[in-house]
Amino acid sequence: MLILGIETSTFAGSLALIKDDFTLCEYNFNFGPKHNEKVVPAIKWLLKEANVKKEDLYGVSVASGPGSFTSLRVGISTAKALAFSLGIKLTSVSSLEVLASNIVATEYQICPIINAKKNEVYYAFFNNKDELGRIGDDSFISPEGLCEKIKEKTVFLGDGLIEYEELIKERLGSDALFAPSNLNTARASHCALLGRDKFLRNEFDDFTTLVPNYLRKSEAEIKHGLK
Amino acid sequence: MLILGIETSTFAGSLALIKDDFTLCEYNFNFGPKHNEKVVPAIKWLLKEANVKKEDLYGVSVASGPGSFTSLRVGISTAKALAFSLGIKLTSVSSLEVLASNIVATEYQICPIINAKKNEVYYAFFNNKDELGRIGDDSFISPEGLCEKIKEKTVFLGDGLIEYEELIKERLGSDALFAPSNLNTARASHCALLGRDKFLRNEFDDFTTLVPNYLRKSEAEIKHGLK
Numbered sequence: 001m002l003i004l005g006i007e008t009s010t011f012a013g014s015l016a017l018i019k020d021d022f023t024l025c026e027y028n029f030n031f032g033p034k035h036n037e038k039v040v041p042a043i044k045w046l047l048k049e050a051n052v053k054k055e056d057l058y059g060v061s062v063a064s065g066p067g068s069f070t071s072l073r074v075g076i077s078t079a080k081a082l083a084f085s086l087g088i089k090l091t092s093v094s095s096l097e098v099l100a101s102n103i104v105a106t107e108y109q110i111c112p113i114i115n116a117k118k119n120e121v122y123y124a125f126f127n128n129k130d131e132l133g134r135i136g137d138d139s140f141i142s143p144e145g146l147c148e149k150i151k152e153k154t155v156f157l158g159d160g161l162i163e164y165e166e167l168i169k170e171r172l173g174s175d176a177l178f179a180p181s182n183l184n185t186a187r188a189s190h191c192a193l194l195g196r197d198k199f200l201r202n203e204f205d206d207f208t209t210l211v212p213n214y215l216r217k218s219e220a221e222i223k224h225g226l227k
Numbered sequence: 228m229l230i231l232g233i234e235t236s237t238f239a240g241s242l243a244l245i246k247d248d249f250t251l252c253e254y255n256f257n258f259g260p261k262h263n264e265k266v267v268p269a270i271k272w273l274l275k276e277a278n279v280k281k282e283d284l285y286g287v288s289v290a291s292g293p294g295s296f297t298s299l300r301v302g303i304s305t306a307k308a309l310a311f312s313l314g315i316k317l318t319s320v321s322s323l324e325v326l327a328s329n330i331v332a333t334e335y336q337i338c339p340i341i342n343a344k345k346n347e348v349y350y351a352f353f354n355n356k357d358e359l360g361r362i363g364d365d366s367f368i369s370p371e372g373l374c375e376k377i378k379e380k381t382v383f384l385g386d387g388l389i390e391y392e393e394l395i396k397e398r399l400g401s402d403a404l405f406a407p408s409n410l411n412t413a414r415a416s417h418c419a420l421l422g423r424d425k426f427l428r429n430e431f432d433d434f435t436t437l438v439p440n441y442l443r444k445s446e447a448e449i450k451h452g453l454k
Contacts (some may be wrong), residue, residue: 012375018409019395020406022257022408023255023257023408023409023412024256024257024258025254025255025256025257025258026253026254026255026256026409027252027253027254027255028250028252028253028255028416029253029276030249030250030251030252031251031252031276031277031278033301036274042276043273049256049258049265049269050256050258051258067419093278101407103331103332104330104333104382104406104407104410105330105333105335105382106332106333106334106404107333108332128393129404130404147409155331155332162328175340177332177356179332180328180331180420181248181249181250181414181420182245182250182253182414182417182420183331187409189409190407190409193407193408193409199238218256
């Protein structure tokens, strides 16, 4: 089962090809808002590197949010276009779950945070001693409100730390642990592996209906009174 | 400080560009013994993707072993040739330390293992609650001997698990934890970050003298009675 993983929930992006649970190759990049320019050529490059044809893909697994609206749209549009044009399966996974997968074999709570602008972060709680377990739903909150929820040692990771690491350190002291810098971005190999679990459970998305999981309304929706 | 990380200690390879402690891009690949064919073109591709020139590199950090003799030679030869031709700094880091860096924020002991053939593995022990700490030197041992050394919960990772995961499970039971499949290969972003720490401490290697850290003699050395 050859799967392409696409992760573009923030300014960092990641693409990966997995064959069953084996990661053939993965490209992680963090060049700012350039996904539209980078993603499709990089997919072509990875397929060539791995010496596989696009027609050999069983499916594509895409991180569907929450995250940066524009970044998510690029990844999801690409995934839907591939599913449509190649006639392959499609599934979507939570961006926060993909990010949380960077932390394993820990007894601490895991809290991935993505900057949601307007002094809020997208977040969820997980644990991962033997395998990733979700404690609550994906949601959004102020960083101050998030700190108030935390009553135990917690590993934080994600691009929300760029703006809020100092605040979290100040509020939580030694209860807050932080991953090294290169674990603050999500990996498409995890996105593909989580998607594989869904494919094996026959959980598919439809390219005619899949939309990003923004959690909040976009600026444009608020401005124009759209649902 | 722009640094190229090169990690080719096993059949899996990884290349990364970091700018200070920020990972610009990283390419992980696992295509078998093809490093000689893949490494230099992929470095060229990453530099182009990141829109930086090879002349902008401050230095190169290479994983110098222990690991697969042939794979290591490709990475180290490439790193030395770049240091020589571009006149940039060179440093080397332990392959086992790069691999161990995949596991963070844990209270468990970390044991990266790389298959050393002849029923032996290269291994070392680390911990990583707040930052990576080394417990002992890089060494080699039979997998059975390794299990006898372990008296506490330990996270195993690395390509040594392909052959020895079942044996470790059988001997250690619930004291053995295993990382998901895509954390069993080392990341060049970690290699570059560890190299950056060395550069900042003015710890450099010399391209005229750097050799792989094989720990054991190669088959050719044994056969021809070389030192």
